[in-house]
Amino acid sequence: MSTVGYDYTLTRTLDAPVDKVWAAWTIAEHYGTWASAEEVVFDVRPGGAWSSVMVIPGGTRVPLSGGYTEVVENKRLVMSMNVPGRDEPVLMAVDLTDDGERTQIRLSQTLDTAEDRDQAEQGSNFLLDGLAAHLATA
Template sequence: MSGTGFDYAITRTLDAPVGKVWDAWTNADNYGKWASAEDVALDVRPGGAWSSVMVIPGGARVPLTGAYTEVVPNERLVMGMDVPGRDEPVLMTLALAADGDRTKVTLSQTFDSAEERDQSEQGSNMLLDGLTAFLGAA
């Protein structure tokens, strides 16, 4: 995709070392705890599939599937998500950078419309809120 789309990047610094943040994203049990997800399966390698059922406020269950396109342990995770009606998956990039005992996390995506971008940015902020709470309680 060219750079003409609608994109966002959210950066937060979390009070946890990189290894712990990486494990939260790549360990199915941990991911389910903070991402409001059930039935989580993560095959974290390039080409590996992932799936989960997201439980959204109000109790609705949304099945999600996709595959990893890039995996650099403790640094970068690029995940594709299958979207009904689209030929290509929507990619989300997670970048991690150590900052002492803390970790700088950046989530980014590019979309065809501002509406899609705004919706996903809101969802990514909710994910990071859940991750922040999980790491703070761990």
């Protein structure tokens, strides 16, 4: 990740083993359930692509796409997201730490502006809320 820009990092402890958290992020059917996404397609490998349509509260549908730049099973995902009007994709890192029946997850990004960072951080908190709720019932 770039050292220039506006960073955020979110860390949570989830009540699920690391393999279940990994599956939630890497299996399209699981991701669609907790991330409020439809038409999810994942090719989880370095150089692989992903796409989905996020359905945000109120029913607005937002098509998203990107790729995977780093994949270390049960430990780390670095994903890119194509952003309209931006030359280079935005990267997000998902780091997992195994703690037996629990998993510490850390999401981090560097963005160009404070406004972009704040919006991305809000979206990531929404994702983590959905993930935690999904894992609690899985």
